[in-house]
């Protein structure tokens with residue numbers, strides 16, 4: 001009788017809930033960054049172009065969408081922190097070299113910090129203006145911080161914007177690193193977040 005075929009080595013993957021949260025946050029970021037750069041500064045040409053393309057109130061719609069996506073990211077990140085604390089991370093089949101492990105851990109921790117700090121600062125910034133903190137056209141989640149234009153401008157221009165730019169740079173580096181694992185190293189790292197856990201390819 002022929003011996004059964006060897007089953008492929010199965011590498012651990014992130015639990016489904018963590019994978020879904022990861023990809024939802026990534027999708028939100030894809031919308032948030034271009035919206036953020038477009039609405040920034042309330043530039044007259046940008047306002048006119050959006051209102052011409054989307055109808056009256058088009059620019060305000062983009063503003064509301066940016067805030068809604070941003071607050072959604074914050075909510076997803078809270079869930080993600082709970083999931084991460086409860087479930088941890090899967091073990092690596094072949095541990096990464098120590099320096100690479102340190103770099104990867106540092107970027108992941110910084111991404112977590114920025115994905116929470118950036119929306120929190122934006123949220124307090126609009127609340128202090130005071131402007132609505134729109135949440136998907138069903139709620140205004142503005143915080144009761146009282147009117148403080150100087151604080152609002154400082155938070156949005158001098159803190160929110162640099163944090164968001166740093167986040168965009170780190171996210172881009174993270175995506176490039178993930179693609180390198182997939183295309184050049186051909187190891188199982190990408191599979192950990194996609195959910196296909198066969199080691200090596």
Ligand code: HEM
Pocket residue numbers: 029032033035036037038039040041042066067068069070071073114115118119120122123126133134156157160161164165167
């Ligand atoms: C992860 C979440 C978020 C990201 C990545 C993000 C990203 C950005 C970016 C890239 C800009 C343009 C910055 C610039 O070049 O000046 C921006 C602007 C802005 N964001 Fe966010 N944002 C997030 C969450 C939020 C939230 C939750 C709010 C408010 C509820 C908000 C309110 C604003 C406002 C009002 C501006 C325009 C500021 C100005 O005109 O100077 N953002 N955001």
Ligand code: HEM
Pocket residue numbers: 022025026027029084089104108109111112115171174175178179189190191192193194
């Ligand atoms: C095409 C886009 C993306 C790909 C291919 C990707 C891929 C991956 C992979 C493979 C991992 C697991 C790494 C490991 O365990 O060693 C991971 C983890 C992670 N990714 Fe992404 N990612 C993408 C976009 C993003 C974006 C936009 C963000 C947010 C800015 C993000 C934030 C994170 C974080 C924080 C972790 C660590 C998860 C944890 O250990 O709890 N990713 N990603």
